[in-house]
Amino acid sequence: MKNVNFSNWLHVLLAVGLTTVVLTVQAQAVDVAAAEDLIKVNKCGKCHSVDKQKDGPSFKKTAAKYKGKSDGEAKLYVHLTTGPTIEIDGVKEEHTKVKAKDDAAIKNLARYVLSR
Numbered sequence: 196m197k198n199v200n201f202s203n204w205l206h207v208l209l210a211v212g213l214t215t216v217v218l219t220v221q222a223q224a225v226d227v228a229a230a231e232d233l234i235k236v237n238k239c240g241k242c243h244s245v246d247k248q249k250d251g252p253s254f255k256k257t258a259a260k261y262k263g264k265s266d267g268e269a270k271l272y273v274h275l276t277t278g279p280t281i282e283i284d285g286v287k288e289e290h291t292k293v294k295a296k297d298d299a300a301i302k303n304l305a306r307y308v309l310s311r
């Protein structure tokens with residue numbers, strides 16, 4: 196009996212483990228189309244592109260800046276929602292506050308930038 200119980204436990208642990216992996220992968224997934232749509236609607240492209248420096252850093256540059264750091268998504272969320280002061284050619288202005296239907300859409304946008 197002891198062996199049977201042990202084997203049952205292994206199955207339970209395996210099932211829990213796999214479920215966790217699946218949920219984690221789903222949570223991290225990026226909806227590229229939704230992110231690019233938000234970028235278009237919010238006119239981020241005026242100052243940003245995926246791989247070219249404009250008035251603002253390229254998304255690739257930002258991705259590199261946060262590479263390996265676990266708080267990148269949280270930092271970008273704050274950057275995109277609080278309108279921090281930025282400076283373009285010596286002129287200070289407020290960074291665009293992204294307009295989105297909900298927080299999840301903004302976090303998706305943050306993950307999009309981080310995964311360029």
Ligand code: HEC
Pocket residue numbers: 234237238239240241242243250251252257260270271274275280281282283290291292293294304308
């Ligand atoms: C008027 C120009 C302008 C617009 C429009 C603009 N940005 Fe920026 N953005 C900047 C500048 C300049 C910086 C650099 C700020 C700094 O490093 O102090 C920046 C920084 C960033 C960063 C990097 C933040 C970090 O922590 O390194 C991200 C990501 C970003 N912008 C995304 C966006 C998105 C998404 C939009 C559209 C909702 C947007 N920006 C609209 C000029 C702009």
